[in-house]
Amino acid sequence: MEVKINPFEQSQWEAGPNEDLKIPEGYITGLQYEIIVQWQKKTFTFRCQNFSKREDNAWRFENIIIDTSKRNPKGEVDLKRLTYHPELILVNMGFLVVPAPETNDKA
Numbered sequence: 001m002e003v004k005i006n007p008f009e010q011s012q013w014e015a016g017p018n019e020d021l022k023i024p025e026g027y028i029t030g031l032q033y034e035i036i037v038q039w040q041k042k043t044f045t046f047r048c049q050n051f052s053k054r055e056d057n058a059w060r061f062e063n064i065i066i067d068t069s070k071r072n073p074k075g076e077v078d079l080k081r082l083t084y085h086p087e088l089i090l091v092n093m094g095f096l097v098v099p100a101p102e103t104n105d106k107a
Contacts, residue, residue: 007063011084017077027084031065036096046088047100058091 005011005026015021031047049063063086070079 008086010086012068013082015080017080019080021080021082023082027063028065031063031100034098034100035061036098037090038094048088051097054089058089059095061088061090062086064088 005024007026011027013021013023030049033048033051034045035048035051036043036045044066046061046064046066048061048065051059051061054060064084066083066085068081068083069077070081072078
């Protein structure tokens with residue numbers, strides 16, 4: 001049975017460190033870009049389906065998946081978590097856009 005998705009609402013999926021995340025296919029299909037953001041001496045990444053520059057020079061990203069997993073001090077995953085956002089706006093932040101690597105997994 002196919003799970004219905006609503007691309008206009010934020011969603012989140014969690015699993016234990018040794019469990020598989022069960023994400024509906026519609027949320028992860030078509031993520032074409034990986035965005036690498038440098039912010040406050042930290043780097044984070046997310047994947048998106050599309051992006052564009054707005055008239056106010058901000059950048060708009062659509063259909064975002066961000067890895068928001070919890071990690072212990074050693075960097076090991078304590079809780080797997082992915083978050084979906086329909087839209088993200090970046091203003092005055094440096095970022096790099098690269099083609100998203102093709103994967104067969106869902107995490």
